[in-house]
Amino acid sequence: MRLPAHLLRITALTSVSVLLTGCFAPSGSTSGAGSGSGKRIRVAMMNPPRSGLSPLSDDAFKLSRWATAETLVTLDADGDARPALATAWRRSGRTWTFTVRSGVTFHDGSPLTARAAAHSLTKAATASPKPRILDGVDLDVRASGDTTLTVTTAVEDPLVPQRLSSPQLSILSAGAYRGETVSPVGTGTGAFRLTEVHGTSSAALDRYDGYWGTKAKAPGIDVTFVPDGTARAAALRGGEADIVEAVPVSQAALLDQKLITEVPMPRTNTLYLNTARGPFKDAGLRAAAREAVDAGALVRGVYEGRADVAQGLLGPALPWAADARLEPARGRSRDPEGAAITIGTFTDRAELPEVAQTLQQQLQKAGFRVKLEVREYANIEADALAGAFDAFILSRATVLDSGDPAAYLYSDFASRGSFNLSQLADPAVDRALARATAAQAGAARRKAVMAAEAAVLATDAAVPLLHERVVQGDAAGVVGAEHDPRERLLVTPATHVE
Numbered sequence: 001m002r003l004p005a006h007l008l009r010i011t012a013l014t015s016v017s018v019l020l021t022g023c024f025a026p027s028g029s030t031s032g033a034g035s036g037s038g039k040r041i042r043v044a045m046m047n048p049p050r051s052g053l054s055p056l057s058d059d060a061f062k063l064s065r066w067a068t069a070e071t072l073v074t075l076d077a078d079g080d081a082r083p084a085l086a087t088a089w090r091r092s093g094r095t096w097t098f099t100v101r102s103g104v105t106f107h108d109g110s111p112l113t114a115r116a117a118a119h120s121l122t123k124a125a126t127a128s129p130k131p132r133i134l135d136g137v138d139l140d141v142r143a144s145g146d147t148t149l150t151v152t153t154a155v156e157d158p159l160v161p162q163r164l165s166s167p168q169l170s171i172l173s174a175g176a177y178r179g180e181t182v183s184p185v186g187t188g189t190g191a192f193r194l195t196e197v198h199g200t201s202s203a204a205l206d207r208y209d210g211y212w213g214t215k216a217k218a219p220g221i222d223v224t225f226v227p228d229g230t231a232r233a234a235a236l237r238g239g240e241a242d243i244v245e246a247v248p249v250s251q252a253a254l255l256d257q258k259l260i261t262e263v264p265m266p267r268t269n270t271l272y273l274n275t276a277r278g279p280f281k282d283a284g285l286r287a288a289a290r291e292a293v294d295a296g297a298l299v300r301g302v303y304e305g306r307a308d309v310a311q312g313l314l315g316p317a318l319p320w321a322a323d324a325r326l327e328p329a330r331g332r333s334r335d336p337e338g339a340a341i342t343i344g345t346f347t348d349r350a351e352l353p354e355v356a357q358t359l360q361q362q363l364q365k366a367g368f369r370v371k372l373e374v375r376e377y378a379n380i381e382a383d384a385l386a387g388a389f390d391a392f393i394l395s396r397a398t399v400l401d402s403g404d405p406a407a408y409l410y411s412d413f414a415s416r417g418s419f420n421l422s423q424l425a426d427p428a429v430d431r432a433l434a435r436a437t438a439a440q441a442g443a444a445r446r447k448a449v450m451a452a453e454a455a456v457l458a459t460d461a462a463v464p465l466l467h468e469r470v471v472q473g474d475a476a477g478v479v480g481a482e483h484d485p486r487e488r489l490l491v492t493p494a495t496h497v498e
Helices: 005-020 060-065 114-125 229-237 283-292 295-301 320-324 352-365 381-385 405-413 427-438 443-459
Strands: 041-045 073-075 081-083 086-092 095-100 139-144 148-153 192-198 202-207 220-225 260-273 307-309 340-346 369-375 391-397 462-474
Touching: 041 229, 081 086, 095 114, 114 139, 114 148, 229 462, 260 283, 260 352, 283 352, 295 307, 295 352, 295 462, 320 443, 340 352, 352 369, 352 391, 391 405, 405 427, 405 443, 427 443, 443 462
Parallel strands: 041 220, 340 369, 340 391
Antiparallel strands: 073 081, 086 095, 095 148, 139 148, 192 202, 202 220, 260 391, 260 462, 307 462
């Protein structure tokens, strides 16, 4: 007998809950030294580390969310730069001068100085590959005295403070850098000190009592990496975790609604089409794919209404985008005539395989022959970046790094962008992106960004599908967990478990 879908979900949730027993530290345990009194916070994270928690990779956002690694600058809710490890800054042409905060120590006991900050930023600026936020940016970083730091760019850059807010430019002690590797264990400045990392399974952090800011209320954090979305939901439901990252929409309805928070976020699900080789080198077939997509069906069927149909690459988390959006000059479509395409995506975000299946049906109805290839992200990213697929479905944060969408647009669609899944090399797009990245912050920059979005959409290299909403689970006793659309904050000094 075939069970209804909702009963299948409940059965799976119960089974996973049993399997998870013992995988999380018991509430109130004191893993690690110097934990102090109180309950440790048990966190279930979605993605395991991809680069050994190197801050030069996307793993940096984990370090930020655990309040262990910090940057010179932070961003407020509007995306404006605010002091963090730097207390002030000023600009003169291509050079920005920052005042480094006094009285800060790294977790290894060494002091934060301008020289230490310059060393950390120089390591990031000369890394290969560079952190995404530095795509197309050359930095020369120098210390002058204990608290004065200068950052000089090859050309005038109005967004240097916003760039320096990226978790990928976290400031670590000199001991973090050993040859080609970077280790955040015991080398950050945050409220929690990273003490243990167990590969891709777990990590532990203890409160850092020497923290320069407000002392953390919780004695520590125990992190478990749980790629399976059903398992994460089961951890919340079964009391195995206090904070659960990215609850799948298919599981959210099964949980106590008082335990979940839903926030529109700057994350867009996009179908990237390979413009360099294969069927989608033909602009007419790209237009045909775009016309075949019914994003509303994805929102209703896959996301159960917990998402917004995309009108462009930038969604409702950036409210100014809708009013400033320009209509792109769309190309004409042609009959696919059975063109065979392969679409890749990954399992780490539970909804994406189902999105792929729905798109497969929609594109086949339009006349394409569609094959799907679905793997874990760590096992598919290299092939996607190399252009091994005709199309790729990605859930992409659009203001992840600097709070400014120009960086995302450049990374994903510039001919020299480091995350150019569409293999796009279009002179008009490059010119529009150059104007957007050079524009001054404010209304002029927002206008240039929207012109760049229109230029990208005119190529049909990317078909925006929907804008996600983050669904986070917090157990009943959790106080002060952050619900951050930018995915930078999660546990802060104020977060604790009652």
